[in-house]
Amino acid sequence: MKIPILDLKPAYDELRTELDAAYRRVMDSGWLLLGKELESFEAEYAASVGVAHCIGVANGLEAMQLVLMARGVGPGDEVIVPSHGYIATWLAVTHVGARPIPCEPDPLTYNLDPARLTALITPRTRAILPIHLYGQTADMEAINAIAARHGLFVLEDAAQSHGARSHGTQAGALGHAAGVSFYPSKNLGALADAGAITTNDATLADQLRHLRNYGSKVRYHNDYLGLNSRLSELQAAFLRAKLPHLAAWNARRTPLAARYLDQLAPLAAAGVITLPFVPAWAEPVWHLFVIRTARRDALQAHLGAQGIGTGIHYPIPPHLSHAYRDAGWKRGDFPLAERFADEVLSLPIGPHHTAAQIDFVCATIKDFFRA
Ligand SMILES: *Cc1c(COP(=O)(O)O)cnc(C)c1O
Numbered sequence: 009m010k011i012p013i014l015d016l017k018p019a020y021d022e023l024r025t026e027l028d029a030a031y032r033r034v035m036d037s038g039w040l041l042l043g044k045e046l047e048s049f050e051a052e053y054a055a056s057v058g059v060a061h062c063i064g065v066a067n068g069l070e071a072m073q074l075v076l077m078a079r080g081v082g083p084g085d086e087v088i089v090p091s092h093g094y095i096a097t098w099l100a101v102t103h104v105g106a107r108p109i110p111c112e113p114d115p116l117t118y119n120l121d122p123a124r125l126t127a128l129i130t131p132r133t134r135a136i137l138p139i140h141l142y143g144q145t146a147d148m149e150a151i152n153a154i155a156a157r158h159g160l161f162v163l164e165d166a167a168q169s170h171g172a173r174s175h176g177t178q179a180g181a182l183g184h185a186a187g188v189s190f191y192p193s194k195n196l197g198a199l200a201d202a203g204a205i206t207t208n209d210a211t212l213a214d215q216l217r218h219l220r221n222y223g224s225k226v227r228y229h230n231d232y233l234g235l236n237s238r239l240s241e242l243q244a245a246f247l248r249a250k251l252p253h254l255a256a257w258n259a260r261r262t263p264l265a266a267r268y269l270d271q272l273a274p275l276a277a278a279g280v281i282t283l284p285f286v287p288a289w290a291e292p293v294w295h296l297f298v299i300r301t302a303r304r305d306a307l308q309a310h311l312g313a314q315g316i317g318t319g320i321h322y323p324i325p326p327h328l329s330h331a332y333r334d335a336g337w338k339r340g341d342f343p344l345a346e347r348f349a350d351e352v353l354s355l356p357i358g359p360h361h362t363a364a365q366i367d368f369v370c371a372t373i374k375d376f377f378r379a
Contacts, residue, residue, distance in 0.1 A: 011356050011365045013317035014193050018360035023249060027199075030245035037241070042221065045244040050204070052251055057180040059206045061213035064239030065220045068167040068189025071203040072100035072137065074237060075163050075185045078215045081106050085134040090120040091345035093139045095326045097165045100187070101137065109133070110327055110337075112344045116285040118142065118298070118352075122150035129154075135161040140169035140179045142321070143195065143295030144286065148174050148182040163187065166206070170196040171258045173291040180206040190247055195295050196254050198243040257359035261294040264357050264366050268297055271370035280377050282351075296321055297357040304353050310376045316369055319354040 020027065034045060046064050054062035065071045081087060083105040089097050091110035101108040109128050114121040120138040136155050138146040148164075155162045162183035169179035170188065180186040190202035205216055215232070218225050223234025269283055276283045282300040286292055298321065301307055308318050325345040327337035339346065355369055 009365065009368050010315040011317060011361070011369060013319050013354065013356045014358060015360065016192060016197075019197075022360075023253065026249035027246055030249045031242065034241045034245045040241050041238050043241050045241040045248065046239055049239075049244040049248050049251070052248060053204060054206060056251060056254070057178050057206050059181045060208045061206065061210065063205045063207075063213055063216045063220060064244060065203045065205060065216075066237040066239060067201040068165075068187055068191065068203040069096045069100055069103075070220075070235060070237040071187030071189070071205045072097065072163060072165060073103050074216055074219050074235060075187060075205055075207075075212070076100060076104045076106065076135065077235075078212055078219055079135065079161055081134045084132060086130060086132040087134060088120075088125065088128050088136045090137075090139050090141070091325060091327065091342035092118055092348050093141055093165075093326070094167075094322060095329060095331070096167070096189075097137055097139055098326045098332070106134065107132075108326075110342055110345070112342055113141075113348070114147070115344060117144060117147070117287065117290075118348065119144065119146035120151065122147050122154060125151065125154050126158075129158050129160070133158070133160060135163055137163045137165060138183075139165040139167070140172055142284070142292070142298050143168050143172055144284075144290050144292035145169060145172050145174035145179050145182060147287075149289075152183070161185075167191070167194060167203075168295040169293060170194065171254055172293045175289045176291075181208070184209060185212060190243070195258060195293055196247065196250060199246050200240075200243055202239050202243040202247065203237075204239065258293040260359040261357055264361055264363065265292075265294045265297055267363060267366045268355065268357070268370065271367070272299065272373065275374065275377055278377075281373075294357050296354045298352050298354050300348065300351040301353065302351060304351050307373065307376050308353055311369070311372055314368075314372045316372060317356060320349075320352060321354050322352075323349055325349050 050062040085106040087101040092113040098108040164183040164186035166179040166186040167189035172179040185207035190198040219234040220237045223232030
């Protein structure tokens with residue numbers, strides 16, 4: 009049995025009619041950027057998240073970067089980011105000239121630990137940028153309470169959490185603004201790079217519409233130092249075709265996750281692996297199903313030999329990546345992030361995986377630990 013961690017072909021097969029029609033609609037319109045498809049997608053996505061505004065942009069990294077630009081975050085400022093997560097979140101801060109201040113994760117949920125937040129806040133802190141990692145929202149109630157106490161802006165990184173909820177409210181509607189990615193592998197993926205910002209702040213939304221398009225309201229009248237970060241009509245049309253299926257596709261992941269949790273529970277009880285933990289208030293969308301084990305590399309090789317694809321999200325914590333070699337961090341600075349980078353393993357999960365495939369993955373993992 010061959011089980012890829014991600015296979016986009018079955019997604020196309022299922023939505024072929026809608027996606028092909030979207031392609032033809034855009035080609036027949038003769039309009040490729042900043043048109044009706046984008047406008048419609050922005051309205052539809054904002055409604056689906058439960059916010060007033062959505063601004064389509066080129067990708068998730070620039071979505072976050074643009075929000076920080078709009079807020080005037082820059083050199084001399086600090087933004088608190090998770091020590092355990094993807095480097096894009098840090099780069100958004102670095103690219104506006106501010107300094108990312110890493111906060112260690114809650115060891116149960118892997119999300120930014122609110123208990124460690126207050127100690128990191130300084131007079132230079134401008135914003136908190138939590139990731140809803142692996143498809144489960146960070147503890148936004150606690151994070152927002154701390155942010156409110158210190159007058160800080162909260163920007164969600166909602167790239168992995170389309171449709172996830174916290175206390176019933178969706179990711180993307182839990183902070184002052186959210187950056188979202190529609191990179192093809194995400195729960196809601198375009199057919200190339202794409203991203204968006206969601207917010208209830210009308211002033212911010214208006215600024216962002218200009219900042220994504222060279223900072224101009226009127227063509228060739230440039231009011232701000234903007235980016236070129238547009239979401240194309242084709243990608244907006246593809247996203248419009250896929251958005252109505254998001255909830256159902258997310259729902260197909262839930263029983264697969266339950267199957268993993270059930271079948272791997274004995275290994276967790278024996279202390280050889282750690283399973284994902286879901287707090288009572290969280291409704292995850294299982295972007296990734298991540299286990300932890302001290303024997304990660306050997307287990308990954310064993311699964312690979314049986315045709316099972318896995319991933320590591322992520323093997324090098326941002327503070328130890330070569331890109332940040334001049335920033336002054338060293339091994340030992342963020343021990344939880346470093347340990348998780350050595351231990352996490354993402355198992356196959358997606359709307360087109362079957363129960364039989366998950367059973368085979370679980371049986372193969374059990375074989376490994378039995379040997
Ligand atoms: C995918 C991802 C991003 C970046 O999105 P791009 O569209 O690739 O720029 C940012 N943060 C997280 C957590 C992601 O998973």
